[in-house]
Amino acid sequence: MLDSFLFVGLPYISLAVCVLVTFYRLRHQRFAQSALSSQFLENKQLLWGSMPWHIGIAVILLAHFFILAFPGLWQALVANKTVLYIFESAGIALSMLALVGLAVLLVRRITSARIQAVTTTMDLVILLLLLGQVVLGMATAGLYRWGSAWAVNTAVPYVWSLILFKPEIAYVTDLPPLMKGHIIGAWLLLLLIPFSRLIHVFALPLQYLFRPPQKVVWMDSRHQEGELSLAEAQESRRYFLRAALGIVGGACLLFVGAADKLFRFFFGPRLSQKEEASIMSERLSLMQKTVEQKKYELERQQNDYIFISKLSDLSAQKGKYFIDYAMTPALAFLDKDNLPLLLSAKCTHLGCTVGSNVDADGKILCPCHISYFDIHSGMPNPDSPAKAPLPHIGWVLMDQSGKMVASKTANGKVTGNPDLTDLSQYSVFVARYQKEDA
């Protein structure tokens, strides 16, 4: 539990706090950021403190980031014994430089009265933390053999697991306490960056390399084209930061999403055979439904008549569903005169499929918003949400030899007078082309 706090919770908290607070300070507390140099007050000891410290720590930190970014390359490099020796001795020399510089800075800060006048508690905390961090780092590198090679197989995958939001503390829980301390120290320092003078690392003036020597600022609107006014530069900077925040935020979300999918793909739980089978059967039934629908469509494409039912199979109480040429649902009933009665089953209110059971009043119900439709007239009840009648559909009656014996158009005109004693010898169809009566 403690381990997961120190190696998972703490780094994420530190990083989040560091990013957010630093961003806030860079934007809103610009005056309160400075390298806070004290060279003016004490000029002599500083040379032996600041120079070795900054040079030593800068190179050492760059080496840390290099190993993190290119662990393979690093491993290949240190596989050569000579190179390893060179790196190790350079590392010792540089960290000694940093250590000596830090010690001088600490002594100077404690002993010089003038420096004390500009010293805060946080300055001392930071100095002591840095001192501890350098000592722990040197101890790790010195006491355990090939500490530099270790990192590639422990610290690097650990940090990468954090970066990829897949924290894996197993890499670090079994490390010696010294190295654990070094890692925890790093997260603490990260946390304190925006609350201490360490924020000056973000003021590194790289733009100095590229800017022209002179800088002229016009407030006059007549000079807006050539040179950005200071205010405008600030404005555009603000827009840039806002846009950058958006882009970075979006990219982060995208990254989290993608990382999640990748993570599940490679490392997520596997399905059991049973679960896979159920998924397959579900897919199969979906495909079957599609096949059925396609069959209907094909039938309508190929034939001028669609078979609906034998006349004897129709009932006056319960309608039979079918799909007409317009690919809308429709219902077929047996009329009082034993002729078929066909009408659309698509509710004229919002298009639900109307029910097929005819109640005592000779009406069918749309279950969505309770519209009752009379099957003979197609008219809805006056209080129904649906106001338009369900349209009637024309039909064609054929005997067993396929000869048309009667038909009805959509507007209700019946032609032919079949003998209706034996209903079972007739079949009901809808026609693709049905003559509209004049």
Next chain:
Amino acid sequence: MDVRAQVSMVFHLDKCIGCHTCSVACKNVWTDRAGAEYMWWNNVETKPGTGFPTLWEDQEHYKGGWQLKNNGQKDLELRCQGKADAFLKLFYNPNQPGLEDYYEPWTYKYQDLFDAPEGDDQPTAIPISQITGEPIDIEAGPNWDDDLGGSPLYAENDPNLEGLTPEEREQLFEIQRVSFFYLPRICNHCANPSCVASCPSGALYKRGEDGIVLINQEVCKGWRACVSACPYKKIYYNWKTGKSEKCILCYPRLETGQPPSCFQSCVGRIRYLGVLLYDAERIPDAMKVPDDQLVESQRNALCDPFDPKVIQAARKNGISEEFITAAQRSPVWKYVMEWKLALPLHVEYRTMPMLFYVPPLLPVMGKSGDGPYENNKDGFFSGLETARLPIKYLANLFSAGNTQIIEDVLKKLMAVRYYKRALDMGEFDIKQSTSILREAKTTPSECEQIYALTTLATPFDRYALPPIQREEALEGTCNPEICKGSCGLGFSESAERGP
């Protein structure tokens, strides 16, 4: 032609009485704050002397200003840093003056005067450091070598004595004849500022409208490159806020139509303020000539405000009519270009300073031999060769060693006096003075003008201030509430040191 306007200055050293009223006015307005106690945006030095900070003119040590590159291409480069080693100097700047080079600011424990227990002696207020609060022994202070023109401790170390013959030195320091003059100094608001070029953060800038050089306190990160890059040491590091500060030419006063505090308070009325037009395109080449030609090439970079071509180019560049009019009635233009009496201080630093000095004449008016003090017999003024200040010394200060320029200036200054003496006092034959005028390359009407502007000038003549109306120009581009904190010392948040 890239014509720009510059609010520039002339200090007439013959009129300076060394009263330090300017320094005190400035201190009370701008630097009476914790962290800024030791700063003197305006200070008055005694010359010969070591100045403030001590030996600021020693550029071998402080590495201020520009120098010509050694490779023969005659390119300018900062003396203090290149692009790359600027980064190493972030951590420790070997050329930065420390507190010892200024002085440790102090106050007195006045409360002790009231709280001391009863005793046999008078209680005293002991000096305590304003930085540590501890009692200190005062070893240096502002104007520590004030009036010590003959001092072997201070004056003899003046870097400007370089090149003087032993006789000249002896003459300068002979105690009976010891002479000195006062050199009031503020930021020169240079046209080619090395401080701006040196700032790693890009916090320093020159205002386009009036050429005032400022430090954006929000951008400044306290790298202190400007402190060593300014050859005049007119940028100070605030040890408390961790930011650098400098003279702002009282721009809030300028913008409301008032001259800067040090100008307003000047008792001797030595200060003149006016607009100069200059051609920014000519600056790089103007600053690349050999030392002894620098004064002339700086003059060539200035533009005649009456020239129609210049006026047209100025208008095209967005310079307002008010500025052009002000440039035409500028006392600075008269002193620097029409009469060629005012010279830039240490032009060899190649920053093109926009503060000009009329060198002091310091004439020998009489002699004290073995007997009592008597007036000169052979003329009211002695010749230049017996001037109390060696020409070479003035040349080191004001013309990068070119003695001819100094002689011309002194002759003209002297001619004006002869002319006015002949006219008003009748001490000289008018014919004699006419020949002197001819020798000094001047005319009676010019003498009258010089006389008028030097002695009779009203504030209106001395400060030819255009209405700057910066707030109007500002409102067109951005909300003043946003821009308010972005230059000089106007803060939109409290000026507190960060953690």
